[in-house]
Amino acid sequence: MKLVKTRQELADIVTQWHRAGETIGVVPTMGSLHAGHLALVKALDGKATRRIVTIFVNPIQFNNPDDFHLYPRGLEADAALLEETGGVDILYAPDETQIYAPGFSTRVVVSGLDAMLCGGDRPGHFDGVATIVTKLFMQTRADIAAFGEKDFQQLCIVRRLVQDLDLPVSILPVPTVREADQLALSSRNRRLTPVQRARAAHLPASLHTCIAELKAGKNSETCLKTCWQDLEEAGFTVHYLELRSSKNLQATQPSDPSARLFVAASLGDVRLIDNMPLC
Structure with a gap:
């Protein structure tokens, strides 16, 4: 597994893969990985010849700054966990400069689906989700992306933005992974x-x-x-x-x-x- 931190290095590798006829699968995450994330990687078996996991704690999807700062981080531990699977080709872990250039002012808004459930008490959250997911799809040039059903509203929003924007990526839903006492992994x-x-x-x-x-x-x-x-x-x-x-x-x-x-x-x-x- 290769750790990549810049979009240029990622672009160079992805271009080679596409020229070789590879199929690219991506699992977008915010890190602090657990068995639920590994299930997303596993779900790409037989569906992608190359697999990318992204880690980026996205500031624009947090309506509470304290929640953003408290979000657990641990790139070394996450990288070690992914390395153990033997099924990840690239861990893409950009910093904010690789995602949001100075003056960045664009948002992807999926109207309607963003206003209910979690959108009701987390204003702007799903605009941030839709924006980062769109950017990661563009940067990884993935053919298929795996998303967990635990964040079902997010899954619906991603499906809608892919459909509405004609993005050339298939969305693969993956059932929620639970602890022995049935608590959803998070x-x-x-x-x-x-x-x-x-x-x-x-x-x-x-x-x-x-x-x-x-x-x-x-x-x-x-x-x-x-x-x-x-x-x-x-x-x-x-x-x-x-x-x-x-x-x-x-x-x-x-x-x-x-x-x-x-x-x-x-x-x-x-x-x-x-x-x-x-x-």
């Missing part, structure tokens, strides 16, 4: 105290209970209210808990085959998200 989990980490397992457990009740035909409004209260009693601050279509993220009913339950809830200053399909 870099943010490392910021949880031991007590908070134990409580965090209540989040997926509450979702499973809510989904079981919804599938049993119970009133959806009552089920969601009960789940919300259950999470609050467990120590969470709930930001949203909603039933949405996985096709377009519009509000829906349990009878919809595409229905998913979406949640964002915090323990202290650590914000956790999750989603689960009803079917």
